[in-house]
Amino acid sequence: MPGRRAALLQGTLDLLILKALSAGALHGLGVSRRIEQVTGGTFAVQPGSLFPALHRLEEAGWLTSDWQPSENNRRAKYYTLTKAGRRQLGEEAAQWNQIALAIARALEA
């Protein structure tokens, strides 16, 4: 079932997007570049996953968006983390750390 696998990836992607936006508002491409930057290029998020994810997160109430001029004076849609989004980020980060720790221990053993 493709849905199941997508859901798993989605979880990671959501976490990365929320994290990328935690420093401040970014437009879509900005989010993608930021993720590339902070993960040292490990994750290159394709627009085909990025935009649906952004809209889904907005719909869930974790992001808001508005139109702002971009760095070289074009108009772009900027996403901002909401309060609920910040909370969600905290929860997901904690969960992820737990899992990561557990996996790391399991691999060490």
Place this chain on the structure above:
Amino acid sequence: MTTRLFSLWRNLVHRNRLDRDLDEELRAAFDLLVDEKVRGGMPPDDARRAARLELGSLDSLKDEVREARAGAGVDTVLQDIRYCLRLFRRAPGFTAVAVVTLALGIGANAAIFGVVKSVLLDALPYADADRLMRVYPYFLDGTPGGPLLFARMVHTIAARQQSFESLAAFDSARDAVLGGEDSPRIVTIAWVEPGLFQTLGVPAALGRTFHDDDRATGHVPVSGGERGPDTARAVVLAHEAWQGLFAGDAGIVGRDVRINGIPRTVIGVLPRGFVGLRGQADFYFAFDLGPALPSGAGWLGLVGRLKPGTTHEAARREMAAIWAAREYPKEFDSLGMTATPLRDAMVGSTRTPLLVLLASAALVLLIACANLAGALLSRGLSRRKEFAVRMALGAGRRRLVRQLLTESTVLALAGGAAALLLAQWMLSLMRGLARPVLPAYAELSLDPGAVLVTAVVAVCAGLAFGVVPALSVARSDAQGALRDEARGASEGLRPRRLRGVLVAGQMALCASLLAGAGLLARSLWEMAAAPLGFDPAGVLTARVRLPTRDYPTLDVRTRFHERLAERLRLVPGVDAVAIANKAPTVEDPRRDGFSIEGAPPTDAHPYVVYASVSDDYFRTLRIPLRQGRTFDASDHAGAPATVVISENLARRHWPAGEALGARIRLGGALVTVVGVVGDVRNDLARPDAEPMTYRSHRQESTQRLCVLLRTHGDPLALVRTLPREVAALDPSLPVQQAMTLDAAVGEGLASRRIPVMLMTAFGALALLLASVGVYAMFAGMATAREREFGVRMALGSRPRAIAGLMLRQGAGWMAAGLSGGALGVVLVVRLLRGWLYGVPPFDPIALGGAVAILVGCATAALLIPVRRATRVDPMVALRAE
């Protein structure tokens, strides 16, 4: 929640705007990407190509975004609905019970609400009806049902009042004969003051209503007859009569009709749906109260339209003040005068039973909801594992709660739809049953308002009973549930307590309802069982009306009575024949002023029921003679006026038994008591008999008569004979309403019986629902503890101990419910007090019976799961581990 609703709305409504927004966003992203690549040193054309490759197909990207959005909104709701429909299909029993329970609860509510709305809330068929008031005399001592107005009172009020911009008096509808010698028909006519229709704000649909010139001067229709020559020539026709009697003839205005043998002209037709204030009439006649003769009894109603800015209270005060300042203070000193808003006057005594029924229906709905909460709770508990698995797989808690809410709402809506069908059916049933009991303007239809309220009730009920199980799931933590399920632990304390509370609540509600139904049923039984004072079995009654033109004097009328009685006595099967102005219990009795000659005026209200009867009346109805004699040929028109009185009247005024020979003033006549007869109940709604006086038909008679035949064999066999005998004397006289006196008595009880029947039906419904509820809750409890019981038995517990455990628990909750119900019973008793006759408010039989029935049903419902629990096979229960 609100932001979610808002975004749902946005998705659905602003689809285009969202699409445009998305277009722009993607174009901007494309441009930014190109910029980035150009800055990185790529030639613009290559940059654009690379950017296009990176973004992929814009259309499919847009589709994906749209799906992602929809997935978070509408789609999940649809998904929830699909999922729960699947679940319902898998549990048809549960679904059927839930939908039927709801349908009964909501259906009863919608139907009763439809009735209540049409009686208490719908607009009256008059313009600006809030400003209309009826003016009434009432008994100062609180005796119900005051007399009608005397013409003199109307004059006093009309001359002095300032509150009303117009006032109009009217008589009640009475019979008249329409047509000629060949095919006479009985119709109803009502005498009114010409200004009545203006006062009510009802214009003619065709032609015009009355002007002052249309008044029949010198003629008054007094109680029981008419005085003076009938000079009314202009008549106004009711819409229904226009359709029914004249087939809606468009040229009716100006046409001549013969009523009571006199030709008259139709001057107008009233609009459809006009409701008469005192009975529906086919024709309206205009009278002039000016030269009205003082008469022995009140016979008028009075309605007024308030001046703008005048309040009901001010008008009420003014009526009281005018009455207090009247120039004949010695007369009518047992009466006060007041004004009531017209609707209150028309709704009258129906208000209390309607509100009681509405409350009963609401209680039934509450019980239904408790039932469903219980059923959904049990389901929720048995699905804990499913929910735990779903949560472990990543379903949000909120999502699960929403799923449960969706389930209950879908159930409630299905139940609501079934309820509407049920309500429709119940209303059509009510239309047949309750018509004569309800005010004439009540439409009794399931209107949009009632439907809307039903829908709101359905949705609220769904949310209400969805919340309980939903909360219990949301609180449960997935890990715990999974672990418990795997280990087969017993259910926790919390859901058990929740079930108990639901059982107790249902018992309490049901106890209140059953107590109310029990009291009303007992009271009805008392009313029906109290002796009538006469024997209706085997008696046939029918009404005949003698027109004034052909029967103008007492002598002519008496001669007709006697000839008719003679003919009827010869009919085979007839044992006795009586002629009277009315049969007991049929129609409202006539009352007349009453005082004892020479006695000082008393506080007791001086009105007494009177009847005009032929000699054989008492024999025909088997009313026993206690003292003196009944009427005979010596009571002719020229002889001294005589009266026969009822036993209770004699006892009240002549306690030593010296009534015979006493002289009393009755209406305008001075009469001598010649006999005392047994008491007769005239108003079946009262178990006690009212005092009565009887005059001989030779000395006091009316044009409207009631023929009573005592027969051996089936009285209905004579239904055709009676009109034939009447026609043999005068073919222009129609005979009306031939029926057995038994049937008439039954009809008289109808206004009391219908609320009792309905309330008993609600009681039965509540009992059924509560029993199912109690059964379902304890069955759920037993299932949830099956493993525990298995373990207990494996460890040596006896079935009896387990049964004891469950019974103790069940009895505890039932007792809690009953003690809660005691409070409800007190409320119900207070509400019903005015409706109880011959039964004490805390009647031990009614209340004890209600409790016994309730406890019996609940115990039966409890025993089934208890039996099942004691039969748990320990091996099976343990193997399930």
